[in-house]
Amino acid sequence: MNSFLHAIKQHTKTTFAIQQFPITMVINVFLGISFAFVLPYNSLFAIDEVGMSNKTFGIFMLVSSICGIVFSTYIAKLSDRLPNRGFILAMCAIAGAVGYLGFAFSRNFYVLLFVSSLFLGIASSTFSQVFAIGREILGRSTVPSTQIPLYMNILRTIFALSWTLGPAIAAFVLLYLGFTGLFVVAATCNVIVAIISLLFLKSKQENQTATTSQANIPLTKIVFQPFIFLNLIAFTFISVANTLSTMNMAQFVTKELGGTEKDIGIIFSIPPVFEIPFMLGFGYLATKIISDKLIRLGVFIACIYFILLSFAAETWHIFIVQILSAAYISITSGVAITYFQDFLPHMPGTATNLYSNSNKVGNMLGFVLFGFIADGFGYRSVYVTCALFAIMSFVLLLVLIKMKRAKFDNIQGSEAEAV
Template sequence: MSFRLRFGSLGSRLLPGYGTLVLAITLVGIGVSITRPYLSLFGANVVHMSAAELGVFMCVNGVGGILASTWLGRLSDLRVAKKFIMLVSAACSALGYGVFLVLHSYLPLLIVSTVLLGLGSSVFPQLFAYARETASRVPGVDATFATSSLRSFFSLAWVIGPLLGSYLLQVCHFSGLFAATALLFAAVFAIVVWRIERRPPAGIQGSRPIKSFAMLRDGHIVTACLSYVAVYTASSMNGLYMPLFVTKELHGSDRVVGSVVALSAGLEIPIILGLGVLSVRIGKRPLLLFGSVCGAMYYVGAWLAQKPWEMLALQLLCATFIAISVSIGMSYMQDFMPGTPGAATALYSNTNNLGQMLGSLLGGAIAQWAGYRDVYLLCTALAAISWLLLLRGKRFKAEETKALHAALSSPDAATQQRQRAVNGD
């Protein structure tokens, strides 16, 4: 009881409804992480996809997620309440994973899963957009620390999820795996129904939605997006091909692979929790630059590794790189568009989706032609590119960030800011 009271007190200092957001984000994380590592096995063993068909399947699903989350992100800022977007997205996720239980034919599964999981991809960014919007409405709340701490629970889910998924796969096979995932997103739907506040959209009622990718007219936003795409392309290649590198090149066991994934996710949690405080003192862009350096060092270390234990030792660098990218990166993007948190978070999420698509294609080509070890050379180059791009990026001063937050709390100033966003200025 005392722990519950202390946690509730901490949550109230961070955000109203913090505990609800923690629960929803954790369930989303577990739902994704118990299934995603085994989708390739399902495709190969149940649907009998070839390697090329699997690549096309993942790529088309990624495109669906980008298009749907961009569209829903704009609507959530200007026309439709975020609660409704989250409800639709959670329901589509539950139905989308349920489809894997009944459709085992390639083309129908490709079409239906792309539509449903594409629409379902918005639940994660919309939860964080809702959190950012909540923070802007409450004086004295540190939005960066709040969103960073929330992101740590998503990392915690990735410690739990793969182990739970492995158990379900052994006991209940793929039917149990996808049924559990569908139930988890149904639980998220229920949480949104009963616990998430319905608010009018942040934008101007009756105004036109922001034109597709109009925010990319800002050179600083373009630079940040390109940097994130480079980061997530490298991260995707590492996630996809690290297990094969460890088992085939370093002759490690499957248990070592699981230990590497769990250790990295576990290390991310304390790092993410500390980043909110550091970002106030140091700034977000310097931390992002440091993260790219850690990423480059990790990839070089992996390229040089000769023993499985070396990959375990390198996970501190990997965890630091990922923690900075996913927590500070999201908040940095939201700073560019304080009047449209939904569009900003969707744009950030789409750099992740695009990076995963490019990572699967580029990593597969490099692994096929040059070997798993040389995948890490390309990852190193991408980390260096992200660092160079961030050097050209915008550094938000503390005074500027406070002014943006103050503008949001002023109806007249907020209206002007949102009108500029509508006009694409």
């Protein structure tokens, strides 16, 4: 126990000693708050405040998500070519501020669709850029490569911590200042991110030749490498399962199990309590074993979680299994970032964006599938579907064990030609 506490103390000291890493952590706090203020209340704003129908809101989210994928993919490639990633992060944050101000002061559907598709589409790159910068900073530091997953998970934990506190604070802001105040706070957070990025984040210097040569490789050549492509599908499946589960939970609890709104609040409050220690714990574990094994463990836990949910007969059953939700999310949204960045070590922006886009595609598929499954087969069947997606993801990861990961021959050959 003493050695464990000593390790925590040492890693904490190292975290704040890494040049620019604490700055990235501060940026992540404000970025996390802006996300936590907006995302939980999106449907409430669109349906109750703006007057969209469920169908219209679905179209709104679908179009916005597609634009976000397109913009973030282009920006990720651009950021891997240019020497100043902090400037790109600042520009994306400014776009986010403009977008949220549009939401604060407009209630016109078409204006909001334009603002969401363009400005918030550009701003969707902020998450990928922050974690790309974090990886870049760690790569320049004296931190051993085997310990990078731990510090990346610390960075992810800061984002999760903001999400734990953000929605509760947002509820008070919404109560007293309405949606206008909610989006103004989110815009302010993005302005702060932009200012800190411009003032305190330095340009990357070393390995610029390797970075540029790899960044010039067409994205399709990267995505369709068998190992990367199968990983993208596997993580998309997990994202589909997670989205379906989140959308279904309230309906399942109230209509299938006879639960109350209080039960729903308890269910959604349990995972954040465990996610932070799990993220730190799994991050530390990632320094001891290869991340592939942890990813498989996380997806296996997801399989068990969704199977148990499909058999839940009382609300207290869900209370217990929510701990498993925290465990698998801690791995598939924490260790997974470093796992993807290891694919393309000189392209952290593109690598992180691949992970982020797999989540976005999964979200879109989840939005589309939920209505068909719930209306056609019932709310319990949604969790059976979640389990099937998680199992398919786990099978794909087992297939990947037999595939060579260390080098991607086509990418390496393209690098040689580029140089």
